Amino acid sequence: MKKVTGIGGILFKSKDPNAMNEWYKTHLGLETTPYGTSFEWRESEDPNKKGLTQWAPFSETTKYFEPSEKDFMINYRVDNLEALVEELKKENVTILDAIETYDYGKFIHILDLEGNKIQLWEPID
Template identity: 75%
Template sequence: MKKVTGIGGIFFKCKDPKKVTEWYQKHLGLDTNSYGATFDWFEGTDSTKKGQTQWTPFPETTKYFEPSGKDFMINYRVDNLEALVEELRNEGVTIVDTIESYDYGKFVHILDAEGNKIQLWEPKD
């Protein structure tokens, strides 16, 4: 089973997300929105299949990255999230929460070997 298919997002803590977002927009030309910035791209293996990677600054006080104490979280795009979660559970990986579904895909959080919280996302095509 193919597991990670790409990076779905980079999330990090900062003192002033609005200021950081504006800085990246002004100085690096990011096309920002209320969530940060979204980068659209096309799959290398199927150039007709569009994908996205999200870049989002969070307030430094956010609890969203817990139980990890790190200032970042990476979102990985995956195929077949349910099967992957079952496989990870059988391998002893810590599953932080249950799979949640939204209009744009399914999500779950896990912890890596050092306790970093990772978000897994099965996008809805």
């Protein structure tokens, strides 16, 4: 089973997310919104399928990255989240919550070996 298929997003803490968005917009040309920006790309195996990678600054006081003490969280794209979660449970990986489904995909959070919170995302293409 192929597990991770790519990077879905880079999420990080910032003293002033709005100023950070504006700086990247002004100096590097990112088309930012209050949620950061999405980079659109095409899958190499099927160029008709689009993918997204999210870049998003969060407030430095966010609790969203807890229980990790790091200032960042990586979102990984996966193919079959339910099957992967079952496999991770058997491997005693710490799973922080239940799978949540939105109109743009399914999500769950886990911890890696050093306690970094990781977001797994099965996109709905």
